[in-house]
Amino acid sequence: MAKYLLLKHYRGAPAAVNDVPMDQWTPEEISAHIQYMRDFAARLEQTGEFVDGQALSPEGTFVRYDGEGRPPVTDGPFAETKDLIAGWMVIDVDSYERALELAGELSAAPGAGGKPIHEWLELRPFLAEPPTVTE
Amino acid sequence: MNESLLRELVPAVIAVLVRRGADFASADDAVQEALIKALETWPQEPPRDQKAWLVTAAWRRFLDAARAESSRRGRELVVHEEPPAGPAPAVDDTLQLYFLCAHPSLTPASAVALTLRAVGGLTTRQIAEAYLVPEATMAQRISRAKRTIADVRLDQPGDVATVLRVLYLVFNEGYSGDVDLAAEAIRLTRQLAAGIAHPEVAGLLALMLLHHARRAARTAPDGSLVPLAEQDRGQWDTKLIADGVDILQAALARDQLGEFQAQAAIAALHADAPTPEETDWVQIVEWYDELARLTDSPVVRLNRAVAVGEADGPRAGLAALATLDASLPRYTAVAAYLHERDGDLETAARLYAEAAHRAPNLAERDHLTRQAARLNALRHR
Numbered sequence: 420m421a422k423y424l425l426l427k428h429y430r431g432a433p434a435a436v437n438d439v440p441m442d443q444w445t446p447e448e449i450s451a452h453i454q455y456m457r458d459f460a461a462r463l464e465q466t467g468e469f470v471d472g473q474a475l476s477p478e479g480t481f482v483r484y485d486g487e488g489r490p491p492v493t494d495g496p497f498a499e500t501k502d503l504i505a506g507w508m509v510i511d512v513d514s515y516e517r518a519l520e521l522a523g524e525l526s527a528a529p530g531a532g533g534k535p536i537h538e539w540l541e542l543r544p545f546l547a548e549p550p551t552v553t554e
Numbered sequence: 555m556n557e558s559l560l561r562e563l564v565p566a567v568i569a570v571l572v573r574r575g576a577d578f579a580s581a582d583d584a585v586q587e588a589l590i591k592a593l594e595t596w597p598q599e600p601p602r603d604q605k606a607w608l609v610t611a612a613w614r615r616f617l618d619a620a621r622a623e624s625s626r627r628g629r630e631l632v633v634h635e636e637p638p639a640g641p642a643p644a645v646d647d648t649l650q651l652y653f654l655c656a657h658p659s660l661t662p663a664s665a666v667a668l669t670l671r672a673v674g675g676l677t678t679r680q681i682a683e684a685y686l687v688p689e690a691t692m693a694q695r696i697s698r699a700k701r702t703i704a705d706v707r708l709d710q711p712g713d714v715a716t717v718l719r720v721l722y723l724v725f726n727e728g729y730s731g732d733v734d735l736a737a738e739a740i741r742l743t744r745q746l747a748a749g750i751a752h753p754e755v756a757g758l759l760a761l762m763l764l765h766h767a768r769r770a771a772r773t774a775p776d777g778s779l780v781p782l783a784e785q786d787r788g789q790w791d792t793k794l795i796a797d798g799v800d801i802l803q804a805a806l807a808r809d810q811l812g813e814f815q816a817q818a819a820i821a822a823l824h825a826d827a828p829t830p831e832e833t834d835w836v837q838i839v840e841w842y843d844e845l846a847r848l849t850d851s852p853v854v855r856l857n858r859a860v861a862v863g864e865a866d867g868p869r870a871g872l873a874a875l876a877t878l879d880a881s882l883p884r885y886t887a888v889a890a891y892l893h894e895r896d897g898d899l900e901t902a903a904r905l906y907a908e909a910a911h912r913a914p915n916l917a918e919r920d921h922l923t924r925q926a927a928r929l930n931a932l933r934h935r
Contacts, residue, residue: 420662420663420666420685420727422686463691464688464690464691464694465694465698466694466695466698467663467664467667467687467691467692467694467695467696467698468691468695469687469688469691470686470687470688470691471688511663511685511686511687511691513661513662513663544914546913546914546915546916546919547727547914547915548727548915548917549779549915549917549918550726550727551725551726551736551765551766551769552725552726552761552765552817552821553782554782554820554821554824554857554860
């Protein structure tokens with residue numbers, strides 16, 4: 420088994436095939452999209468492959484240490500930041516091929532006109548625990 | 555309360571329910587509920603006969619569930635209150651559970667989960683924690699596995715090789731949570747070896763013991779990996795090593811070599827060397843040749859290249875490496891090591907950094923990054 424992160428981007432991924440901003444969909448299309456995501460997660464729980472799924476607010480702040488006794492410095496949000504994460508799903512699957520298959524299914528979530536968005540999802544393997552037997 | 559003693563009772567209790575007429579899936583559910591109840595109540599009220607308590611509690615839960623199900627379906631419930639008369643089972647019931655839980659129709663992850671639950675007696679929560687997934691996900695994985703094997707009869711002979719692969723996975727892969735999966739794998743393999751005289755079962759048990767013997771030396775206090783050559787061999791568990799070597803020798807004497815025996819033989823040769831310099835690398839290369847013949851695995855050939863590098867020098871190791879696919883996991887790390895041994899620190903440092911980038915786990919990545927940093931510091935001095 421191996422865990423993978425499916426990353427959904429607000430910005431930074433190549434343009435989707437059905438690339439219409441969500442605020443220009445019909446309310447029914449938005450509902451259908453949300454239902455698809457819920458059903459997908461529920462189905463993964465049924466197959467014993469679901470670990471976690473979360474969505475992120477697009478607004479964030481950059482924070483850094485500013486030296487002993489001083490409050491952290493904050494900056495941003497930066498409108499020009501190229502990469503913006505929208506959310507993620509974590510899956511625990513038997514193979515890389517299975518991870519690809521599931522990412523493909525998630526990318527088929529319906530969008531404008533009820534057609535699949537074909538959005539690009541980023542698939543990243545988790546770093547695992549080291550095996551016991553190495554030689 | 556001794557939790558591991560309690561866990562040892564689980565497969566036998568499942569077997570009792572199955573003999574009384576329960577199907578495996580319902581029996582396993584009922585025993586799981588009884589187990590959770592036992593973990594809650596036994597610390598305050600320890601039973602006089604633990605197994606009898608578990609059988610009674612599980613059987614009651616099974617009957618309740620079966621009655622609810624039969625009234626839902628409007629059918630009458632037919633179960634035996636006592637074991638049916640008939641020929642005694644040819645093979646030990648617990649052994650049959652090993653085969654069932656490692657059935658070839660199951661995915662490796664399902665087989666692992668089911669084995670830990672029905673044979674190992676772990677709760678679903680413990681298994682979920684050991685593999686860092688939500689309990690609901692693990693519960694579904696187990697239910698699905700049970701549906702997959704619903705039509706498999708418990709008295710059919712199974713394939714030992716599939717059971718060994720599952721036990722090896724439990725030993726080799728998992729997280730270091732509350733449940734010690736390596737120790738659990740050893741317990742289950744020992745129990746299997748006691749019930750079945752098979753040289754590869756013994757080979758796997760020996761392999762596990764020999765690697766487990768090095769566990770304390772394998773990680774530094776800060777959690778970082780300590781490679782074999784740098785381990786404090788005084789920390790190796792000599793009793794486990796002696797135990798592993800005895801089991802391995804008895805298995806090899808039967809003259810039916812298999813991959814686990816060959817792997818255990820390599821581990822035994824490492825265990826036998828008081829210092830890294832005294833390692834019998836020539837014999838280790840010979841065992842890798844056997845292993846390559848038995849498995850034809852590219853990972854074995856990669857490890858063989860390391861052994862050749864030690865036996866015949868780094869140039870020979872690099873030559874052996876050159877015949878392999880460079881995209882193999884850990885190829886770059888091996889190449890870095892051999893180049894360092896060959897004195898080419900610049901190439902080695904570059905390859906260590908590249909290997910760190912491609913490392914499949916955090917401990918290895920940190921280790922490889924430190925190797926690159928160490929060589930870069932030497933070069934820039």
